[in-house]
Amino acid sequence: MSGPFDGLKVLELGRFIAVPVCGQLLAEGGADVIKVEDLDGDQTRHNGPIMPFEGRQYFNKNRGKRSISVRITEPEVLAAIQKLAAAADIVLANFRPGMSESLGLDYESVRAMNPRVIYGENTAYGLEGPMAPLAGMDMALQALTGLAHMTETGPEPLVNPIIDYAAAMLMAWGVSTALYHRERTGHGQRLNVALMHAAMFLENNQLTHVELLDSWRGEFVRYLKHAFADGKTWADVIEHRETLLPHKVVRAYYGFHATKDGTVGVACNARTQRLKLMSLLGIDDRWTSEPGWMPEDAHAHADYVYRQVATAFAQQPTAHWIAALEERGLPIAPVRHSDQLFFDEQVKANNFLAEVEHEVLGPIKVVAPPLRMTETPLAPRPPVSLGKNTREILAEAGLGAGQIDGLFARGAVREVHETLEDLL
Structure with a gap:
């Protein structure tokens, strides 16, 4: 053809x-x-x-x-x-x-x-x-x-x-x-x-500006003009930006977690996915389970949830978590090196190489x-x-x-x- x-x-x-x-x-x-x-x-x-x-x-x-x-x-x-x-x-x-x-x-x-x-x-x-x-x-x-x-x-x-x-x-x-x-x-x-x-x-997720909600950006940009000259560190800058945000997406459900014998990437951003993961891990997160609820300190609550999730994943090996999440239709994959793709069965089946x-x-x-x-x-x-x-x-x-x-x-x-x- x-x-x-x-x-x-x-x-x-x-x-x-x-x-x-x-x-x-x-x-x-x-x-x-x-x-x-x-x-x-x-x-x-x-x-x-x-x-x-x-x-x-x-x-x-x-x-x-x-x-x-x-x-x-x-x-x-x-x-x-x-x-x-x-x-x-x-x-x-x-x-x-x-x-x-x-x-x-x-x-x-x-x-x-x-x-x-x-x-x-x-x-x-x-x-x-x-x-x-x-x-x-x-x-x-x-x-x-x-x-x-x-x-x-x-x-x-x-x-x-x-x-x-x-x-x-x-x-x-x-x-x-x-x-x-x-x-x-x-x-x-x-x-x-x-x-x-x-x-x-590529930064599309971050580059939508709603003035009613995102007016903090102007203040942050003004802060950046002099932050490093005033002796601030990157840690200071990141912390200052977080204090300006009206809310913070909980990173516990979308990211990498160490397991007992490796690391996995978890992608449970939707509320229905989070609820399933909460049930599986036995964790408490009112921000997800009660729509409309907001903690007094959003950042502290996010850290609390992250620690719960991280602790749970560390208790079992990677294979356990892959089987458990896949059974519930939740996206998960082991963190691997790109060299492994040359020997991957999914790659071979689809002729990706x-x-x-x-x-x-x-x-x-x-x-x-x-x-x-x-x-x-x-x-x-x-x-x-x-x-x-x-x-x-x-x-x-x-x-x-x-x-x-x-x-x-x-x-x-x-x-x-x-x-x-x-x-x-």
């Missing part, structure tokens, strides 16, 4: 994560994705290096694409890339601010050549405002948006770059939406996904496309070596064999021929 994007041509002018992952999703849907890399390749080729120009991080963001490795500022090369953009259905870009304009590969320039183009770009802070010209990456956006995990000793960065991946999936959704619009109207368009906005989307054949390294297990479709399935394909398709793509852009040989002779383009000896 063919993929949903069969026949579409995509020019990817991206590096790192957000744009490449979007390109990979399109490639696994059958699109012909041309990835333009500089002479040293996408930086992810050097992250978790396995052999020259091959890194683990490249494998999970760039599968199924064709690679062209060039010095893009070379006039002949740039003209060829512009020609590819003029023929593309979709152009994906995350240039440094101002660079796309200098190369004539910004949306307005590409649209002038190709009115039907769908131009998807990823920026750090959006297109407007004082920070728009600045470069940014996931870690900086975790800091700026408060997405990092807050603890009493200070914020802890999230290990996985979830902002980048969220931006990639939003961009893939945006491209699909724009394709649907183009089918109906014949018009292309520009779409932008900002990392800052993607981070805020896939195997692709690398031309040098052999079989590689990767996360399968995160969407199952019955009529137009997505199919993982292996990544290719740096510049593997440079000659054929330049020829497709209209360059003759002599011109291409000349570019290779001047070191303006590259193709890397990897062998098993490079690894050994």
